[in-house]
Amino acid sequence: MARQIIIDTDPGQDDAVAILLALASPEDLTVLGLTAVAGNVPLPLTQKNTRIVCELAGKPQMRVFAGCDAPLQRKLVTAEHVHGKTGLDGPQMDDPVMPLQPQHAVDFIIDTLRRAPSGTVTLCPLGPLTNIATAFLKAPDIIARVQQVVLMGGAYFEVGNITPSAEFNIFVDPEAAAVVFKSGVPLVVLPLDVTHKALTSTARIAAFRNMGTRVGTMVAEWTDFFERFDVQKYGSQGAPLHDPCVIAYLLRPELFSGRFINVEIETTGEFTLGMTVADWWGVSGRTANALFIGHVDEVGFFDLLTERISRL
Ligand code: RIB
Numbered sequence: 001m002a003r004q005i006i007i008d009t010d011p012g013q014d015d016a017v018a019i020l021l022a023l024a025s026p027e028d029l030t031v032l033g034l035t036a037v038a039g040n041v042p043l044p045l046t047q048k049n050t051r052i053v054c055e056l057a058g059k060p061q062m063r064v065f066a067g068c069d070a071p072l073q074r075k076l077v078t079a080e081h082v083h084g085k086t087g088l089d090g091p092q093m094d095d096p097v098m099p100l101q102p103q104h105a106v107d108f109i110i111d112t113l114r115r116a117p118s119g120t121v122t123l124c125p126l127g128p129l130t131n132i133a134t135a136f137l138k139a140p141d142i143i144a145r146v147q148q149v150v151l152m153g154g155a156y157f158e159v160g161n162i163t164p165s166a167e168f169n170i171f172v173d174p175e176a177a178a179v180v181f182k183s184g185v186p187l188v189v190l191p192l193d194v195t196h197k198a199l200t201s202t203a204r205i206a207a208f209r210n211m212g213t214r215v216g217t218m219v220a221e222w223t224d225f226f227e228r229f230d231v232q233k234y235g236s237q238g239a240p241l242h243d244p245c246v247i248a249y250l251l252r253p254e255l256f257s258g259r260f261i262n263v264e265i266e267t268t269g270e271f272t273l274g275m276t277v278a279d280w281w282g283v284s285g286r287t288a289n290a291l292f293i294g295h296v297d298e299v300g301f302f303d304l305l306t307e308r309i310s311r312l
């Protein structure tokens with residue numbers, strides 16, 4: 001039986017590749033819906049981009065919902081400097097035709113978890129955790145019904161990418177992240193520590209372009225655009241495909257490894273706001289609450305990604 005998931009997302013080129021990977025894997029994953037959140041770019045763009053990607057995947061019947069347009073308590077911080085003004089800069093994209101669902105994303109998450117048998121729906125946040133935290137705060141009964149939360153966010157050895165100490169998804173809404181990390185929900189975290197090991201390369205981007213498909217070409221165009229930020233900043237060759245690591249973990253968890261540890265979210269630090277304080281060495285005595293992933297088999301990851309994307 002395919003695993004039932006909700007993808008919560010702020011596209012973002014890497015979100016787009018993650019969504020394509022999920023939609024290319026119907027035998028493994030049933031995407032019950034996609035919920036857009038403000039993050040890389042404002043909500044009107046993330047909900048539009050989510051629909052653009054679903055149409056690109058040939059899945060206009062997918063249900064896309066708009067969620068929260070700002071963090072729980074703070075002003076929205078966006079990342080146009082990484083993703084461009086549209087959030088999907090690189091290739092020219094047509095406006096979507098498929099509809100946006102009228103229901104608020106938070107209510108869709110709550111209703112879906114209440115309707116499905118307990119423990120059968122996995123939440124896959126790829127952006128700030130505002131929608132997820134709002135759902136947990138509005139309907140605490142759903143927390144025990146969640147099969148797993150598998151999210152991209154945080155960092156320990158890699159420290160920050162938006163500030164010296166914080167990763168973007170957590171930094172944008174640290175209070176929301178604290179709600180999720182303290183909720184007791186079964187939690188798998190794919191931080192920069194692992195996503196920075198899933199780097200594109202000229203050859204890997206060429207593999208997408210050489211598919212000769214519209215999807216392959218778009219993925220090549222997006223990763224070409226997306227990598228310029230990381231190459232400039234880190235001097236690395238290639239862009240980290242952050243969000244696709246979440247979906248790849250669901251498809252082939254054996255490609256990944258990590259530790260079940262305590263992870264707390266800094267919500268008051270002057271210089272450390274949004275930091276995931278990951279007790280990798282077990283020194284805090286605090287209760288473990290997250291499987292914190294540190295490593296990926298990079299070749300296996302790109303083989304999986306390339307094979308699946310070539311199906312669309
Ligand atoms: O820090 C990387 C994360 O922030 C990714 O999810 C990217 O899409 C942005 O949302």
Ligand code: CA
Nearest residue numbers: 012015126127
């Ligand atoms: Ca994202």
